Amino acid sequence: MTQAFRIENEGLINRDKKLSFKFNGKTYFGYEGDTLASALLANGVHLVGRSFKYHRPRGFFGAGVDEPYAVVQLYRNGETEPNIKATEQELFEGLEAKSVNCWPSVNFDIGAINNFLKIFLPAGFYYKTFMWPKSFWYRIYEPFIRKAAGLGVASTKHDKERYEHKYEYCDLLIAGSGPSGLAGAYAAAKNGAKVILAEDKPRFGGSLLTSDVNIGNQSGKDWAEGIIAELKTMPNVVVKNRSQIFGYYDHNMLVMSEKVSDHLPSTKKYHPNKRLWYIRAKEVLISSGSIERPIVFGNNDTPGVMLSSAAKEYLKVYGVLVGRKPLVFTNNDSGYETAIEFKKHGVDPVVLDSRKNPESEIIDEAKNLGINIKNSYVVVAAQGYKKVKSADIASISEDKKQLGKIENIKCDCICVSGFWTPTIHLASQSGNKTKFKEEIDAFVPGQSKQNEITLGAANGVFSLEETLKTSFTAGSKLSKNITENNNEIAIPNVVEKKSSQHDKFWCVPLPKGKNYKRFLDFQNDVAVSDVEIALREGYRSIEHVKRYTTLGMATDQGKTSNLNGLQLVSEIENKIVPAVGHTTFRPPYTPISIGAIVGREVGKNSKPTRKSPMHSWHEKNNAIFVDAGVWLRPRYYKRGNENLFEGSKREAKNVRTNVGVCDVTTLGKIDIKGPDAAELLNRVYTNAWLKLPVGKARYGVMLREDGIVMDDGTTTRISENHYHMTTTTAQAANVLSHLEYYLQIVWPELNVNVVSTTEQWAGAAIAGPKSRDLLQKLFPNSDVSNEGLPFMGYMEGDLFGVKARIFRISFSGELAYEVNVESDYGNFMWEKIMEVGKEFNIQPYGTEALSTLRIEMGHVAGSELDGRTIPYDNALEGLVSKKKDFIGKRSLQRSAFTAEDRQRVVGVVPLDKKTSIPEGSHLVKDDKAALPNPKLGHISASCWSVEYDNPFSLAILKDGKNMIGQKLFAMSPLKNKVIPVEIVSSHYVDPKGERVRS
Amino acid sequence: MLYINCPHCGMRSQNEFSYGGDASVKRPKLNKEVSDQEWDNFVYNRKSLRGKHLELWQHISGCRQWIKVERDTATHEIFRTFKADEEVA
Structure with missing residues (x-):
């Protein structure tokens, strides 16, 4: 395949390194340094997806994080990831991507029938239609909507990639490496401040990469490169590209997602895929720039309609022409800059300017180059289905209400510029109350809330000279306060072309008799008519309008649509935009991979695993482990083909008849x-x-x-x-x-x-009628007789040279002891107990037998002490x-x-003496009573009594004191069981507690 | 995530601490007769103020000391922190 739209001698890509990739199964070529978007455009591919609701064809609209359309499913190294913006995904050898939201293919999508039914799918359609019958929701509506909705499919496989978290502290954190960020970082770094400079794109420089300006007798791009190179050599500076600061939280903590490996065919060994940085900054300089906003006109979602700044970026950074017959539609001078770049590369653009007589240096240059400019002209509608083929254009009256005669001109792309919207997300997240700036028709940060300052285009300042001046000054001042250094920085000379005032025009009226869809939100198919419906139906708050129409929702969060939506509401409501207000900016600024947020706390790392010093012995002796909080404890020691029931019964029985030993280190x-x-x-x-x-x-x-x-x-x-x-x-x-x-x-x-x-002592409980005999052999020099060590007695002993603590305490109800030694001797102690205990038929017992022993003795534990x-x-x-x-x-x-009928622990035995009662079963008087059947109590713990060889449970029962001897039912609807039971004393075995004192 | 000045350890992130409720609550003295109302006020009733609030935190993954933190419950601004036995003026 040839890259037919790639031009020579322009762009920052590496033409020596050709890369092959696949899109929707077809192989293409691009270069190192391309994004998936630029590489597809270089190959003339404009159709990349289908829209969410109407399944209309979708192309590329932007060139970065603001992209609403080009969301793809990515395949990399055997893994798949949804919701990837083609405009952000860097190309690598072997990349594979597919369109989403279309079936069977992007070229022929059955869902596009919605496009012809769109009259039936206006705002609120789902809310109104899927309301009744109620029972349809789970069975029919929800599965249907789920199938139709969504942008890609999440993998259900285990993610093999590794994600890291990092905590960092700095004096000055700078979000964005455009002119403002570079100047601020440089000044602060020169004062010795600890600086972190973050850029979400692979290349530093922001607007300097594409604008025709001069700083200190160099091109803007060269100046940026020089500054970055110097910053990288400074030990007090961290410079990070591919790193998006997406959230501004309390006490000046910001979170940044660094894409470490996404631009590579596979993650390098020992490298993470992404690294999430938690950064606590003393000061934050927000230099996040601005995003161009569209002008709304008919069929403005047709592939080939894109932001004029994106067209310029594809040309200047990637050497790609987005069309050979471009139409530029603008209300300000930015469109001219794009037109000039086209012209310089031998392409003849037509410029439609909604303004009547604009004059500026930029416009003069365009005129001198012979560019065809039509003033007071607008695009009424784009024509073409899967790609722009022509445009209906017309002159427009000065009040912007009357269209002249409609003409059709051929074009293959429409580059739109409706002026610039400052990216104020971070400032707003920090708590800054934004204010509306009339001159630029947009919100800018107001009074700082935390230690943050917003500069440059993000603050609504579009002059490079002023941006550099304020940013150098701010960088110096903020760092001086911290480091007390004051190194003067000479602010370089700036040469930039002056621009003229933009036109507040943002939406082209519908011509008589035409009913074009004019989209506000491109990702969610929200048209002007949808917002009109919402307002007609009484939605007033902009937050409600957003949720009813889905304007500004989904993965792009309305980066290109919010302000136009506000304009529309303000016009219909006859309110000024600041009175309408904007919706809340919440983190994350852009979608962040769940893996990055989770970090390494997955699987067995999701919580710590604590093991006793005897763990390896348990492992060697076929222990089946169970989680006890964060501890791993043996549940039973499996012999042959034993299951849990058989094994634990054997162990408990052995405690009652001989002697058992249990690891109680976890106490x-x-x-x-x-x-x-x-x-x-x-x-x-x-x-x-x-x-x-x-x-x-x-x-x-x-x-x-x-x-x-x-x-x-x-x-x-x-x-x-x-x-x-x-x-x-x-x-x-x-x-x-x-x-x-x-x-x-x-x-x-x-x-x-x-x-x-807890961790200093290893503990072993020795329980059973033969426990004293065993203990005497373990401590031959100690008097462990009933007189020497009575019940609840304590002594120190010498365990074959190891100092031990001996407690005569019992949880099993048997004659029992607990021996503690320092943890390092835990295994030694255990092995000695097993060795010496052999002649007494000792067996280790796990938590299941431990429970059995305590339940039949009526000892309460966690399941009764349940808060x-x-x-x-x-x-x-x-x-x-x-x-x-x-x-x-x-x-x-x-x-x-103190109530007379207060609940109390009781014992419960099934009448048939056979059926085990599920824990959690409810005790009721009448198993046939109408629901809700009054609950008298619940089964807290169940076991198989080894003493009586039948099931036995404990329960917390209302008026338990007076219920002994009563017959009730234990009901477990979950297990579908109804068991007739008798209430007995909770002390089922040895009610007088004679054994422990024997 | 809050950034809390532990009077024993210095500035530490919130994830090292656990919250311990209203620091102005005083436990009635042992063996003292208290009315139902007084006891309920101690155990259950809290003002849940909006604004400046003196609260207890424990530096549980640090020095394990309980400290007092004067914090705005609406803005999260922390004004001052105190050792457990320090008088709050």
């Missing part, structure tokens, strides 16, 4: 030291703590101030002023914070220190002191908490 551990430690515990726990002797442990329950149980656990007095607290695995962090809060804020007079020691229960509900009221005060005590007097 939270807090070291508490200080003379007031006992007093702190006495205030934190519901029971009394002042008289706990050294060498003894006690079980305690702590409440929140609202009386709800927060956590439970044992605390041991190691020495006079030293305690060892354990918490549940899940609440460890919250309990520590809770203690710190009371010590630092509420009772600072208490002399106590608390610190987490909704008080001590009474958990049958723990015996631990609530009547004498002393403690956190949350006063709340226990609330009437709901």
Whole structure:
């Protein structure tokens, strides 16, 4: 394929490097430095997609981030990505892209029938049509709309690319590397400030790359190159291209997405695809420039109609002609600049200027070049379906209301310029209240809200000389305040052509008898008539008009359409534009890849994984792991073909008959030291703590101030002023914070220190009737008899040379101990326990057996202490002191908490003694009652009792105290189960607790 | 993301902190008789002010100290920060 629209001796592409790429299955060639858009245009391809609603043919409208049309599906290195702007995607060898929103092909799209039905699809069509019948929404309307809507398809495969996050701090962050950004960055850098200069495009320089200006006796482009080259050598400056600052957040934090690899055929090894920068800047210089806005006329969405600045950029940067018979339609001097560039490259443009007698240096130059200029002329409508073939043009009266006789002239593209809209998104996101600037018919930033300043075109200043002057000055001043350096910078001479006042004209009236669609928003097919309907139907707020018509929505967020929409509303409503106001600018400025936002926190990295020191032993011994918060705990140790039920039953049974060992390292551990430690515990726990002797442990329950149980656990007095607290695995962090809060804020007079020691100690619970025999063999020099180490006793021991803490505490209801050693000896301890325990038939047990053992004993745990229960509900009221005060005590007097029929934990057994009751089942009196069937309680935990060999559950039941012996139904609509049950005591096994004391 | 001056560590980003509510709430003294209304005010009732607000934050991924932060709840402007035991004038 030849690149028929590529011209010689122009552009910044690398003609030595030819690249091949595929678009809609067809192979083309372009050059290194092209975008997909410029390469397609070089090949004369203008038809790239179909519009959202009417499926009208779509071409290229812009040359950058503002592009509303040319959104494609990209294929790169085996991956696919939707919503890629062809105007931003750089070309690489082997690139593949496809049109979206068309079926079966972009050339023949069945959906285009909507174009002929468009009278039936005006604004609000969906809202009005798909309202009833209600039941149709899920089954018919939504699937239909989903199929019809959308710009591309997201991949459902795992994304192999890597994305990084980076945090950075700087003195001055500069958004945009046009003349203003370069001047500001240079001045600040010279003062020694730490500067970050960000440019979203691959090339630095902004408008200097395409404008015919002179700075310091160089062309604007050469001057920009010189400044960038010097900035890159400075150690205090970071210069980033392909980097879009898309959000301005609180306290001067901005977020930037750097496309590290998108311009390459594949991501380099160890490189990320994108890098998201969180930048905290002392000062921000917003030099984001401006975007040309269109003039609205009939069929202005036809491929070949584009912004005049885009046509100029394709020519100057990429050496591409967007047409050979261009028509330039303008209301200001910018159109002439594009016409002059065409003329210089041997193409004869026709300029239609809506103004009557404009005069300026630029216009003089155009005249001198012999360009055909028609004043007081407008394009009434573009003609052609898949590409502009001609234009209907007419003269226009001075009041812009009357069109003259319509003529048709041949052309192959229409370059439109309706003047410039400052890009004020970042300033507005920072909280800056924008103001309307009459001279340019657009909003500019008002009073700065955070430490931000907006300069150059973004601030509505279109003179290069003034832009450079204000930006150099601002860069110097802002950096001087930070670094206290004051290096004078000579502001270079500027040669630019003066331009004349633009014409406020923005929309061509419809000729009599014609009903052309005049589009305001090109991505969403919002025409002038749609906004008229919305206003007729009573929508007044611009935010409502936006949502009803979809004007300014979707991926381009109305970068080229918003202001014209406001003009229209202001005309119809007979209000000035600032009174209409604009819709809110929200981040992101442009779509950002979800991968970049997520960063590396995917899959197993989405949360930390904590492992006990014995983890590798568990792994080697066929442990099946389960997530317990961020910890990995063995759920059971699989033997042969055992499933979870069989394995956990075996393990639990072995604890009841022999001895088992369980890894309890994950329990939270807090070291508490200080003379007031006992007093702190006495205030934190519901029971009394002042008289706990050294060498003894006690079980305690702590409440929140609202009386709800927060956590439970044992605390041991190691020495006079030293305690060892354990918490549940899940609440460890919250309990520590809770203690710190009371010590630092509420009772600072208490002399106590608390610190987490969860990771410092490895823990093993040894439980079962043979546990004492085992313990004696592990600690032959210690007296671990019932007298030497009674229930709730504590001692230190010597485990084959390793210092150990031995607690006689039990969660299983059996005679049991917990042994702690320093974490590094955890594996040693475990192996010794297994080795010595062999003769007692020891087996390790996991969390499933652990649950079984505690449930059948009626010990409450996380599923009962669920943030909704008080001590009474958990049958723990015996631990609530009547004498002393403690956190949350006063709340226990609330009437709901003292009600006679207050909920309480009970045991539940199925009548058939066979059917396991699903956790979460509701307990009801009558399984046939009309819905909603009154719920009396819920099943909090279920197990298979190894003691009685039948299912057993715990439940929190209303009036549980008086319900023992009652017959109810456990209903689980999710599992479709109704199980007749009997309510029994929660202490199903060993109700008197004799075993733990044996 | 807010930028908070921890009086112990200096300027740190919000993601190192956790929010702890209204700092002007005073817990009734232990063992003191309090009315239902007083207790409800302490446990539940908050003003949810728009504007300047003294609140507690904990530097949970830093020095673990609870601090007081004077912040505008509408604009997020932070005026001053204090150590837990510092008097707020």
